[in-house]
Amino acid sequence: MTQPVLEARGLVKRYGKVTALDHCEFDLMPGEILAVIGDNGAGKSTLIKALSGAIQPNAGEILLEGRPVSFASPNDARAEGIETVYQTLAMSPALSIADNMFMGRELRMEGIMGSLFRKLDRKRMEDFSRQKLSELGLMTIQNINQPVETLSGGQRQGVAVARAAAFGSRVVILDEPTAALGVKESRRVLDLIQEVRARGIPIILISHNMPHVFEVADRVHIHRLGKRLCVIDPKGHTMSDAVAYMTGAAVPEGVAEPA
Amino acid sequence: MAEADRYEDVVRTRGEEKFAEFEDTDKGLLGRFHELLHSTPAIVPLIVLLAACVVFGLILGSKFFSPFALTLILQQVQIVGVLAAAQALIILTAGIDLSVGAVAVLCSVIMGQFTFRYGVPAVLAVPIGLAFGTAIGAVNGWLVSKVKLPPFIVTLGMWQIVLAVNYLYSANETIRAQDIEAQAPFLQFLGTKFNLGGAVFTLGVVLMLVVVLVLAYVLRSTAWGRHVYAVGDDPEAAQLAGVDRHRTIMSVYMVVGFICGLAGWVMIGRFGSVSPSATTGVIGNIQAITAVVIGGISLFGGRGSILGAFFGALIVGVFELGLRMAGADPQWTYLLIGVLIIAAVTVDQWIRKVTA
Numbered sequence: 001m002t003q004p005v006l007e008a009r010g011l012v013k014r015y016g017k018v019t020a021l022d023h024c025e026f027d028l029m030p031g032e033i034l035a036v037i038g039d040n041g042a043g044k045s046t047l048i049k050a051l052s053g054a055i056q057p058n059a060g061e062i063l064l065e066g067r068p069v070s071f072a073s074p075n076d077a078r079a080e081g082i083e084t085v086y087q088t089l090a091m092s093p094a095l096s097i098a099d100n101m102f103m104g105r106e107l108r109m110e111g112i113m114g115s116l117f118r119k120l121d122r123k124r125m126e127d128f129s130r131q132k133l134s135e136l137g138l139m140t141i142q143n144i145n146q147p148v149e150t151l152s153g154g155q156r157q158g159v160a161v162a163r164a165a166a167f168g169s170r171v172v173i174l175d176e177p178t179a180a181l182g183v184k185e186s187r188r189v190l191d192l193i194q195e196v197r198a199r200g201i202p203i204i205l206i207s208h209n210m211p212h213v214f215e216v217a218d219r220v221h222i223h224r225l226g227k228r229l230c231v232i233d234p235k236g237h238t239m240s241d242a243v244a245y246m247t248g249a250a251v252p253e254g255v256a257e258p259a
Numbered sequence: 260m261a262e263a264d265r266y267e268d269v270v271r272t273r274g275e276e277k278f279a280e281f282e283d284t285d286k287g288l289l290g291r292f293h294e295l296l297h298s299t300p301a302i303v304p305l306i307v308l309l310a311a312c313v314v315f316g317l318i319l320g321s322k323f324f325s326p327f328a329l330t331l332i333l334q335q336v337q338i339v340g341v342l343a344a345a346q347a348l349i350i351l352t353a354g355i356d357l358s359v360g361a362v363a364v365l366c367s368v369i370m371g372q373f374t375f376r377y378g379v380p381a382v383l384a385v386p387i388g389l390a391f392g393t394a395i396g397a398v399n400g401w402l403v404s405k406v407k408l409p410p411f412i413v414t415l416g417m418w419q420i421v422l423a424v425n426y427l428y429s430a431n432e433t434i435r436a437q438d439i440e441a442q443a444p445f446l447q448f449l450g451t452k453f454n455l456g457g458a459v460f461t462l463g464v465v466l467m468l469v470v471v472l473v474l475a476y477v478l479r480s481t482a483w484g485r486h487v488y489a490v491g492d493d494p495e496a497a498q499l500a501g502v503d504r505h506r507t508i509m510s511v512y513m514v515v516g517f518i519c520g521l522a523g524w525v526m527i528g529r530f531g532s533v534s535p536s537a538t539t540g541v542i543g544n545i546q547a548i549t550a551v552v553i554g555g556i557s558l559f560g561g562r563g564s565i566l567g568a569f570f571g572a573l574i575v576g577v578f579e580l581g582l583r584m585a586g587a588d589p590q591w592t593y594l595l596i597g598v599l600i601i602a603a604v605t606v607d608q609w610i611r612k613v614t615a
Contacts, residue, residue, distance in 0.1 A: 054499070075501050090499035092489040094561045099485055104501025106482035118481040147297070 003066050005030050005202050006051065006082070006171050011060035013046050020046040021057065022226035028171065033193065033203045035213040035234075038223030038246050045175070047223065048206055052084040052173055053077035064170070075104070083168030087175045089160045093149035098122070100148050101129040101163045132166040133159070136195055154185030158192065165196045172196055173204045178212055190216055210239040222246050296610050300555045300563050303606055304570035307553075307599070311574060315581035322584060326458035333464045336576035338363070338525055340467040340569060342543050343550035344474055345518040347568035350551050351478070352491040352511050353560025354403060354410035358395070359519050360543015361421040364535060366392045366523030368425055371434045371533030374443045381445035389520035395421065396516020397509065404508040414544075422540055429535040436531030450528030463525040470518060471569045478565055487511060492561030549596060550575055553603045557611065574599065 008026035012019070020043045028034050038044040049055040051062065053071030061068050064080055071077045074084065091100045102125045108114035109121045126144045133144075136158070148156060157177060164172045174193065178186035186209075193216055197203055207213050213220060214234045222229045222245050229245060230252045244250035296302060315323045322328065342359045349356040370388035373379040379387065395417065402413045439446050449463040478484035486507045489497035498504045522543075527533055539546075554571030556563030575596060582592050 074499060075503075078501060084499075086499050088496060088499070090496040092492040092496055092500070092561065094492045095485065095488055099489075100500070103485070103489055103497065106485065108482070118477075118483070120480050120482060120485070122480075145298075 002030060004028055004063075005065060006204075007063045008047070008051065009061050009063065011047065011050055011057045011062070013043075013050060013055065013057045019226055021050065021060075023060065024223075024227045026051070026221065026228060027231075028202050028204060029219075031197065031200055031202055032218040033197050033205055033216050035205045035207060035217035035220045036223060037207065037210075037213055037220060037242060042223045042246070043226040044206055044223045048084070048173055048175060048204070051077070051204070052082060054084075078105075078167070081168060081170035082173065083164035083171070084173040085157075085160045085164045085175065085177060087179065089156055091148050091156060091160060094147055096145040096147055097133075097151075097159055098126045098129040098144045100159065101125070101132070101166065105167070128166070129162075132162050136162050136165060136192055152185070154181050154188060157181060157185070157189055161189065161192050161196070165199070165201065168201060170201070171204065172201055173206075175206045176208065177205070178207065178209055186212065210242065213242075214239055222252075224248065293610070296606075300607075300610060301567035301570060303603070304554045304567050304574060308570050308574050308577065311577045311581065315577065315585070319581065319584050323581060326456065328580065328584070330458040330460060330464075332573065332576040332580050333467075334459075334461055334529070335580065336572045337461070337463045337467045338522055338529060338539060339543070339546045339550060339575070340572040341470055341518060341522040341525055342539075342547040343554070343568045343572045344467075344470050344565055345515040345522070346544075346547035347551045347554070347556050347563070347565050348474065348478075348487070348511055348515055348518075349410070350491075350548075350556050350558060351487050351560060351563065352508060353494075353558075354508075354511075355414065355548070355558070356399070356410065356512075356515060357414040357544045358399065358417040358421055359515070359522075359547050360539045360541065361418045361425065362392055362395050362516060362519035363522035363526060363543060364537050364540035365395075365421050365425040365428075366520040367526045367533050367537070368429045368523075368535050370446055370524065370527065371439070372429060374446060375434055375438070381443035384443075385445065385524055388523060389517055392516040392518075392520025392523065393513050394516065396512040396514070396519070399516070400509040400512025403512065404505045418544065425535050425540065431535055433535070434533040439527070439531065439533065446524075446527045446533070447531060448528065449525050450531065461528060463528045466521065466525060470521065471565055474565045483507070483510070488561050490560075546575070549600060553596075553599050555603060555607060555610075557607050558604075562607075562611070571603075 004027040006026070006028040008024060011021045011024040011026070013021040024043070024047055026047065036044050036047070046055065050057045053074045053076050056072065062071070063069070069080060092103065107121045107124050109119045113119040114121070130144050148159065151159065161174070161177065177189050177193070181189060190212060193203060193205065205213070205217060217234050220232050220234055220242060222232065222242060224246055232242065232245070232252065241250070245252050342363060345359050346356055366388040369391050370384045373384040373387055374381050399413055399417055402408050403410050449461065449466055451462045452459050478487060486497065486502045489500070489502055490504055490507045494504055526537060526539060530537070550571035551568045552558065552571070553574055554563065554567035554569065556567055578595055579592050583589065
């Protein structure tokens with residue numbers, strides 16, 4: 001059996017008396033798109049936050065390529081090559097596309113201008129951003145110094161995905177990437193997701209949109225009551241099955257054994 | 260997946276998709292002007308400043324455009340200019356600092372008292388004063404960033420505390436200019452005058468320019484500067500994107516405390532004496548906020564430039580001197596500055612609207 005890129009064993013997270021994660025298991029295989037679905041309050045956001053370092057679990061461990069890791073902050077996860085596109089996109093509207101792409105990991109000039117005067121290497125950052133955006137087929141970027149707030153919702157999502165894909169060397173996590181978008185724009189983002197996967201980077205996709213999940217996912221992790229209920233193959237199941245499982249209306253066969 | 264479920268495929272085949280094209284459409288003259296303001300907000304106060312100079316020049320003629328008058332403006336705004344640079348930094352993080360003037364006065368008092376009460380050499384007393392300013396800034400920053408108190412409340416309290424400490428510590432005693440000149444001339448170092456083609460500059464004016472230019476560079480061209488903007492714009496987003504919010508806010512408040520200390524040193528140079536009851540302690544904060552607002556820095560944070568704040572301070576200086584030279588009632592100055600403040604915020608709201 002191949003080694004999972006990212007796995008979680010017995011994760012527990014409590015908020016006061018509420019147990020958001022109850023000995024949760026998780027596996028992400030190399031090169032796959034794994035969708036995580038679950039009803040509201042099932043704990044999928046908590047699971048994702050634990051994997052991306054935004055929260056710290058009370059118990060259990062996270063393994064990256066078989067090696068135990070612990071993330072005290074999103075920066076730790078990022079340093080390991082795990083990039084997250086948050087639902088809020090985490091972009092500064094007044095700053096430019098290039099500024100946002102490199103927020104928190106700016107490039108400095110070579111030599112004394114960089115080491116003593118801490119001067120940013122704008123040209124290098126702009127070129128890199130432009131290249132990454134066009135690699136992902138975001139067409140011609142006229143002005144990489146345009147503030148992000150002047151972009152449409154889909155364009156912003158595109159920049160956020162490009163940022164994650166550019167720096168996420170191991171895993172890219174997408175939290176509800178199509179929730180705020182129109183039909184056309186979500187279509188484009190789904191194509192983007194497959195573009196990223198084609199470069200060999202595995203993706204965790206959190207979504208409520210069943211057609212989108214069933215279209216792009218290789219496997220579907222169904223989250224229920226703070227733990228993994230089962231992992232299904234979208235080709236062997238219907239959307240109704242998935243909804244029935246995640247709401248508890250039906251119990252998948254052989255649920256005792258993790259898929 | 261059943262065929263019927265592929266209901267979204269139609270958008271794939273239908274025509275060409277313009278998803279992420281960043282092409283500029285022609286928005287007309289007003290639109291282009293709006294875009295220019297959006298990218299360089301310091302232009303508005305610069306235009307106002309130049310217009311004010313032209314108007315006063317036409318009314319007053321060569322009396323106003325003399326090297327003497329123009330450098331007098333610089334000398335009169337040097338304290339407010341330094342405080343406005345500090346205030347601008349805080350306001351960029353969507354905060355506000357009501358304690359800047361009081362901190363400046365306390366720092367000047369500390370520099371004076373350490374020299375005259377404890378016999379510390381003036382060359383050491385000045386850095387001690389600057390360190391106190393930085394420390395007060397650190398307390399403000401910690402309360403804002405860690406305890407999560409609103410900056411307005413923290414600095415409102417700190418303003419009163421610092422003013423009271425200033426009076427208690429100094430026993431409301433002024434150190435006379437002659438004594439400083441005789442025993443510790445280094446305290447008045449920034450008052451040193453030099454002549455440049457008929458124009459008289461002081462080192463305090465030079466320091467103000469240096470502070471503004473250094474901050475402008477740092478905010479524009481270093482990662483720290485970008486983080487200040489990002490934290491002011493949307494703190495949650497900045498943090499998720501990998502900015503250390505606490506460190507950024509702490510460093511901003513500490514730098515501001517340090518700059519307030521510098522303003523205290525500038526005050527000794529300007530007035531010659533060290534006076535705990537200097538008006539800067541009471542109105543310095545409002546003067547600095549006025550300059551920043553007229554300079555087009557958004558009180559909501561994340562927008563504007565330090566140069567704008569500097570122009571804002573100059574605008575106030577030009578109005579004050581110009582109206583005084585024209586023999587107008589000083590109340591006109593306040594009235595016009597009030598109008599400018601409201602106009603500046605109106606322009607800011609317009610700039611923030613992305614679609615003109």
